[in-house]
Amino acid sequence: MIDNLPQLLAEMTLEEKAGLCSGLNFWETKAIDRLGIPSIMLTDGPHGLRKQRANSAELGLFDSVPATCFPSAVGLAASWNTELLQSVGAALGLECQVESVGVLLGPGANIKRSPLCGRNFEYFSEDPYLSSHLAAAHIQGVQSQGIGASLKHFAVNNQEQRRLTIDAVVDQRTLHEIYLASFEYAVKAAQPWTVMCAYNKVNGEYASEHAYLLNDVLKTAWGHEGLVVSDWGAVNERVTGLAHGLELEMPGSGGVTDKLIVAAVNNGGLALGALDAAVLRILKLTQKVLQNRQPDAVFDAPAHHALARKVATECMVLLKNESQLLPLAKSAKLAVIGELATSMRYQGGGSSRVVPTQLDETLTEIGAKLQGGKVDYARGYDLASDQADAALVAQALAAAQSAEVAILFIGLPDRYESEGYDRTHLRIPDNQRQLIDAIAAVQPKLVVVLNNGSPIEMPWAAHAGAILEAYLGGQAQGGAIADLLFGDRNPSGKLAETFPLRLEDTPAFLNFPGEQDTVEYREGMCIGYRYYEAVKRPILFPFGHGLSYTKFEYGSLNLSATNIHENDSLNVNLTIANTGTQHGQEVVQLYVADLVHSLSRPQKELKAFAKVSLAPGESKTVSFALDRRAFAFYHPTLADWVVESGKFDIVVGASSQDIRQQASVEVQSDWQAISHYHRNTAVGTLLARPETAALLHNWLAEVPPEANFLTIMQSMGSDMLEAMAQEFPLRALVLFSRGHIDFARLDALLEQLRKV
Numbered sequence: 208m209i210d211n212l213p214q215l216l217a218e219m220t221l222e223e224k225a226g227l228c229s230g231l232n233f234w235e236t237k238a239i240d241r242l243g244i245p246s247i248m249l250t251d252g253p254h255g256l257r258k259q260r261a262n263s264a265e266l267g268l269f270d271s272v273p274a275t276c277f278p279s280a281v282g283l284a285a286s287w288n289t290e291l292l293q294s295v296g297a298a299l300g301l302e303c304q305v306e307s308v309g310v311l312l313g314p315g316a317n318i319k320r321s322p323l324c325g326r327n328f329e330y331f332s333e334d335p336y337l338s339s340h341l342a343a344a345h346i347q348g349v350q351s352q353g354i355g356a357s358l359k360h361f362a363v364n365n366q367e368q369r370r371l372t373i374d375a376v377v378d379q380r381t382l383h384e385i386y387l388a389s390f391e392y393a394v395k396a397a398q399p400w401t402v403m404c405a406y407n408k409v410n411g412e413y414a415s416e417h418a419y420l421l422n423d424v425l426k427t428a429w430g431h432e433g434l435v436v437s438d439w440g441a442v443n444e445r446v447t448g449l450a451h452g453l454e455l456e457m458p459g460s461g462g463v464t465d466k467l468i469v470a471a472v473n474n475g476g477l478a479l480g481a482l483d484a485a486v487l488r489i490l491k492l493t494q495k496v497l498q499n500r501q502p503d504a505v506f507d508a509p510a511h512h513a514l515a516r517k518v519a520t521e522c523m524v525l526l527k528n529e530s531q532l533l534p535l536a537k538s539a540k541l542a543v544i545g546e547l548a549t550s551m552r553y554q555g556g557g558s559s560r561v562v563p564t565q566l567d568e569t570l571t572e573i574g575a576k577l578q579g580g581k582v583d584y585a586r587g588y589d590l591a592s593d594q595a596d597a598a599l600v601a602q603a604l605a606a607a608q609s610a611e612v613a614i615l616f617i618g619l620p621d622r623y624e625s626e627g628y629d630r631t632h633l634r635i636p637d638n639q640r641q642l643i644d645a646i647a648a649v650q651p652k653l654v655v656v657l658n659n660g661s662p663i664e665m666p667w668a669a670h671a672g673a674i675l676e677a678y679l680g681g682q683a684q685g686g687a688i689a690d691l692l693f694g695d696r697n698p699s700g701k702l703a704e705t706f707p708l709r710l711e712d713t714p715a716f717l718n719f720p721g722e723q724d725t726v727e728y729r730e731g732m733c734i735g736y737r738y739y740e741a742v743k744r745p746i747l748f749p750f751g752h753g754l755s756y757t758k759f760e761y762g763s764l765n766l767s768a769t770n771i772h773e774n775d776s777l778n779v780n781l782t783i784a785n786t787g788t789q790h791g792q793e794v795v796q797l798y799v800a801d802l803v804h805s806l807s808r809p810q811k812e813l814k815a816f817a818k819v820s821l822a823p824g825e826s827k828t829v830s831f832a833l834d835r836r837a838f839a840f841y842h843p844t845l846a847d848w849v850v851e852s853g854k855f856d857i858v859v860g861a862s863s864q865d866i867r868q869q870a871s872v873e874v875q876s877d878w879q880a881i882s883h884y885h886r887n888t889a890v891g892t893l894l895a896r897p898e899t900a901a902l903l904h905n906w907l908a909e910v911p912p913e914a915n916f917l918t919i920m921q922s923m924g925s926d927m928l929e930a931m932a933q934e935f936p937l938r939a940l941v942l943f944s945r946g947h948i949d950f951a952r953l954d955a956l957l958e959q960l961r962k963v
């Protein structure tokens with residue numbers, strides 16, 4: 208046990224301090240035996256433990272100890288269930304205890320800027336509110352077991368192309384409202400023991416040495432108490448990184464960077480205080496890991512598998528269900544088609560890849576459900592190829608023709624999406640695409656089950672009566688799919704991302720993945736549904752969409768007030784009723800729309816959500832508390848969050864497009880949107896507000912009519928001149944006044960305006 212940290216620090220040599228700031232090897236920190244400081248282990252990854260086996264190659268990518276593989280983040284997000292995420296986190300934390308791992312490297316809270324990002328399956332959402340709240344729950348779950356989480360990859364890491372060097376160029380408002388907000392709540396609410404900095408640059412600086420991101424935002428503004436660890440190999444300039452808030456470098460550099468730190472302290476390039484502060488944070492983490500160690504921990508692998516199955520049922524989204532094709536009768540004669548039913552794709556490729564403790568085969572699980580029914584299996588296509596195989600297709604058609612319903616398993620093979628590379632299109636392999644069309648031609652009752660980590664184009668969607676998005680559902684995915692197909696469980700997942708119709712429709716289409724070493728986020732804040740709503744672009748399935756086997760009715764909204772001050776909390780409640788015949792869960796989504804704004808704002812933004820569980824005929828009241836932040840936007844000039852007075856709509860729905868109830872509230876703010884008047888302020892800006900318009904008119908009243916340029920322009924009955932007058936800067940009123948107004952008088956007006 209290490210107790211007195213300041214004392215330990217005082218006893219450490221400069222070399223020991225520098226050494227502690229980088230790993231011993233790939234996964235462990237250095238021990239300092241003479242002071243009793245042990246190593247701790249940090250290892251992947253978000254949806255399962257990937258601990259390298261004792262004698263495997265250093266990365267342990269394909270040789271890790273068996274661990275429960277839960278659904279990937281894309282699926283977990285579709286559950287919209289924070290309690291569920293906590294329980295997954297707690298299970299992960301316990302498995303870490305059993306393996307003596309101190310920190311689990313996850314969750315990833317990067318925003319899904321483009322559906323092409325190869326690592327989207329490891330991230331939660333296109334929406335920062337949802338992403339940040341789910342990340343917080345995940346962290347709370349892991350840390351409830353005395354294991355540290357590592358919230359990653361901070362920040363603006365939204366593509367795999369050139370991921371170690373790309374410079375993500377993003378404006379301040381977008382940075383704060385979208386890309387940082389996705390981390391902010393998770394940091395503040397869950398205090399992850401570690402935050403992992405990203406590989407990339409952000410506005411010209413490497414995230415691993417970004418003073419603004421690491422010191423100013425994360426540590427100072429958000430109050431992060433833990434430490435920052437580098438993504439594996441993200442360090443550029445070690446000494447700069449240390450000075451700017453990166454405490455721990457992983458993996459170890461074999462002492463190369465430790466020497467740089469020692470030299471920098473000796474030559475005055477790095478303040479000893481900065482090194483000491485970093486070492487203290489590393490000691491604190493070590494102490495926490497030791498204090499929370501449970502040497503006798505055991506986990507019940509079958510129980511975790513059962514949890515993974517329950518979780519997976521909540522992570523799948525019923526996208527379409529015409530004529531109630533689902534659920535299926537257990538007595539039905541079924542054709543199960545597609546290699547993905549037997550060679551399941553249940554997790555993504557890369558550092559998060561887990562060796563599962565067991566693996567459900569989807570075909571077997573479907574067979575196990577039958578009571579009097581029958582299932583015929585046909586492989587349909589070769590998963591390793593894009594070419595159609597005539598023999599496989601013929602077999603599949605025969606199976607489909609002689610069945611009552613065909614269930615077709617399609618999706619993306621590993622080679623289509625993974626950590627390490629981005630996709631270049633949203634298509635599924637051609638042979639799968641052709642198979643859908645062929646089967647649909649012979650079997651009208653067609654259910655499509657999808658395995659993919661991010662959206663795909665579905666020009667074939669009209670051919671399928673039902674589509675179940677199973678995402679990458681973890682090791683119990685097969686059982687969960689069977690539970691949902693036969694109605695033993697009711698689908699309750701909703702999309703945490705928009706499914707576009709075409710790649711060309713996506714917000715970052717023109718600027719992804721950038722050119723050479725730079726990617727400009729020119730679409731700004733308008734990503735995901737914020738974009739599709741702004742440009743009124745049709746989409747395939749909206750953000751928040753997901754069907755159920757039952758029906759929910761939304762009662763009208765009750766607001767605690769219709770007029771609030773920005774610092775008041777607004778309570779919103781409504782009743783949700785299950786009016787169908789099956790037990791079900793509904794994800795109720797609350798969006799806020801700012802109707803009066805001096806800077807542009809998205810049409811509406813998610814600000815609260817809840818998942819309600821209801822028996823048939825049951826109803827419950829759902830309550831939401833909206834605080835100041837629900838109404839605020841980030842003002843780039845003030846570098847702060849502000850609320851602008853005016854009317855806001857509170858919009859509640861079953862998806863971002865299936866709006867069921869709406870109400871409005873007037874919010875009074877202490878902040879004045881337009882507070883900086885100067886000689887170049889446009890006349891129209893003053894005319895837009897009654898108070899400032901009155902001052903302008905009073906001021907002009909003293910000028911003879913022939914010198915009053917504004918009135919002259921306005922009195923000519925021309926829309927064009929009226930519009931032009933609005934655009935004139937105030938100084939033009941002086942210049943056109945034929946000497947009747949001078950700049951001293953204009954400054955006097957400005958003085959009055961500043962008091963409004």
Ligand code: BGC
Nearest residue numbers: 251252312359360438439558
């Ligand atoms: C990934 C991280 C991961 C780390 C350790 C990096 O390449 O970006 O997400 O935690 O490797 O495996």
